[in-house]
Amino acid sequence: MSAESPQPWDVVIIGGGLSGLAAGIRCAQFFKRVVIVEAHSKLGGLNSYYHKLDRRHLFSNGLHTVTNFRPTSRRWGRDLVMRNLGMSWDEFEIRPPRYPSRISLPGVTLAFDNDPRVLEESVAARFPSEIDGFRRLCAVVEKESVVLQASHADCFEFLRSFIASPELVAALALPILCYGAHQEGTIDSRLFSILFRSLLIEGCGSPVDIKSMLDRLQTRFRSLGGELLTRSPIASLTVDGGRVRAATLADGRVIEGVRFLSSAGLSETGKLCGSQWGKPGTISVFQWIGAYDRPLEQFGIRDTLHFAASRVDYTWRIPGDRVFSDLITYSANDNYAFPQPGHAHFKISCFSHASEWSLADRDAYAAQKRRYADELLRITYGYYPELSQARPLVEDLFSPLTVERYTHHPGGTIYGGAEKTWDGRTALQNLFIIGNDQGGVGIMGAMTSGVLVSNLQVILSKAG
Amino acid sequence: MTKDECKKLVLDIIADIAPDEDLSNVKPDVRLRDQLQLDSMDFLDIVMELRKRHGIEVPEADYLKLASLDSSAEYLVPKFAALGK
Structure with a gap:
């Protein structure tokens, strides 16, 4: 099958990172002709890898942890992703931590681990008067569903509605901000809740390196008949009557498609279409x-x-x-x-900030x-x-310039732009955003984004 | 494949997708979504399983035909017949 075959692809996916691979796998289960177009020679985007010391050392550049370690329900977290990909969690060989994790500020140390009681006991020991509020916070957060909309509420206000101590508010916000706050100042309370639940309540694990995970996803995608084009940066998207008709690669190849999913970022994708969308990030x-x-x-x-x-x-x-x-x-x-x-x-x-470099x-x-x-x-x-x-x-x-060079995100942003699409939709009927700029954060967030947007906007949509 | 057999195989699929659901009193003429905790993504799983287990292709335009057990059976009987089953 050639990328330039006269028949348009059913789905063209821009970017072979975790959201693009997950979307590719999901779409390939329902459509015959699915192609992932990746600018680099290696997959992974922000979560990729490289070798050092005569190839003896493999470095995973993005991987810090994989959240949602504990299974909960088929509509959330790791089971949602795994059942949609038709894969099992075990094949990724994700191992739990051997040591607890830590949140530290001057005068405050909290521990968290895959057993949520570790954090609870740690809060109870240091902030006994706050433990009821903390438990109420956890109960609310644990009801969070997979996001496709914003609450427009501020995450700090949200935390303060349960917790009086400024120290505890600062301590609980810290890991979430570091893990995935895409804009300075504050983030949306629903995104905050999803990250809080994923990281602090459901726990973490890790594959030995990110390459093993990417290899398995790639194998699954190919086994479903998916096509993968690497070293294929996209120069522009051709828009015609409110729809994307084709992607033109930097080398001149033209890839026609019925539906397009882009993990390039909202403003970056807009630029490919000759439009200004969203707001670039700074972080x-x-x-x-x-x-x-x-x-x-x-x-x-x-x-x-x-x-x-x-x-x-x-x-x-x-x-x-x-x-x-x-x-x-x-x-x-x-x-x-x-x-x-x-x-x-x-x-x-x-x-x-990239501007500093x-x-x-x-x-x-x-x-x-x-x-x-x-x-x-x-x-x-x-x-x-x-x-x-x-x-x-x-x-x-x-540096931010390293990230910029490898991901093509202006400013080397690691959590996407300052504006999210939440439901994946764009101004164009058959073009949808996946990954960071849909709101997916981290490895599990990116894969969740890929499968959800594929399900709700592509496979179930009548727009195609 | 009879209508009753078709209903049974759809219920078998739902039992695997949603193991927590009580399927003993599913009314065949009522939409599945109105009596079970199923969402649109669960219906995609039913479509997938029909293909995997029975080789039945359900194009997107026909997803609504799987709304109830009765409508599913109505839709699936000729599909199985076409496969010689």
Whole structure:
């Protein structure tokens, strides 16, 4: 089957990340001709991988954790995704953590783990007068359904309606903001609730690397007859009478389709159509990764995830003129219960703006990366003193410009644009948004987005 | 394949998709959605299972024919007959 075959594709999916692969699998179960068009040679988008040290070390650049570890119902979380993909959770070999995760602010430390009682007991011990409010919060959050609409309520107001202590509000907001707050200031309370339920109540796990997960999804997609085009960046989408008719690739190939799903982002997809949609995001990441020759626990790292704030009154606004080290996320890749020791990779991430970075002067860029990394490491040694004595085998640094280069998202945004479509619809009848800009966050959020938008807007729609 | 057999195989599929549902009193002439906790995505699963288990293709335009057990049977009997079943 050739991409240029005269008959249009039933579904054309832009982007081979987790939302695109999930949508591809779902659509290929109902349509004969489905194609995923990916700009890069590797799949994964923001959750991809690369090799270092003569290919001996495989790094997963996005993977921090996979949420929704515990099964709940067929309409939510991991079972919703797995039954829609026709796959089993077990085949992804996602392992639970060996150590609890931590939320820390000056004077406040909370623990959370796959057993929700760990967080509950930790709140009860530090904030005894707040425990009833916390339980009510959890009860409300656990009723949350898969989002296809916004509440337009502020997540901090939402938290304050259950909890009086500003310290506890700050502590509970911290992991959610770090995990997936797409705009500065605040996020929607329903998106907040979904992330809270997915991360803090249903728990986390991890595959040994993201490549194993992408490989399985790719195999499933191909087994259903799906076609995958890599190294195929799209130059433009041709719009005709309120519909997308075709995608033109950078090399001139034309791919005609009946329906289009785009994970390129709302404003980026608008641009491909010659329109202005949505509002680009501003939130990007600066990340340091170190690979060690021994398990991270031997350096005193006994957290799986650790969300750390240097002040209780932090603001969810990222300053443009310095590294934003007020909020840091630590992730110990090998602190999950893998059958063989995992990659001893330690990731330190903080937020940054792309506007702060320039590639114009390579030496200045490298020096800036080094300076920021040293500041992050200095703060990190405060939490993990033994790490200061350890030398990583190899280290690597990401700036927002790195993310921009590999994902094509302007500004290197990691949680998508500042505006979401929620129901996936666009101004064009047969074009829908999946992934971050539909509201899907993280690995499970992206896959949920791919299957939901496929079901509700493509497979069940009469618009096709 | 008789109408009753068709109703039975649809119920078997629903029992697997929605194991928590009590299927002992499903009224054949009432829409399934009105008596069971099924949503539009569950109907997609029924379509998938009909294809996987019985080789029956239900095009999107015909999804509404699966609304009740009676309408499903009405729709599926000739489909099975066409397959020689």
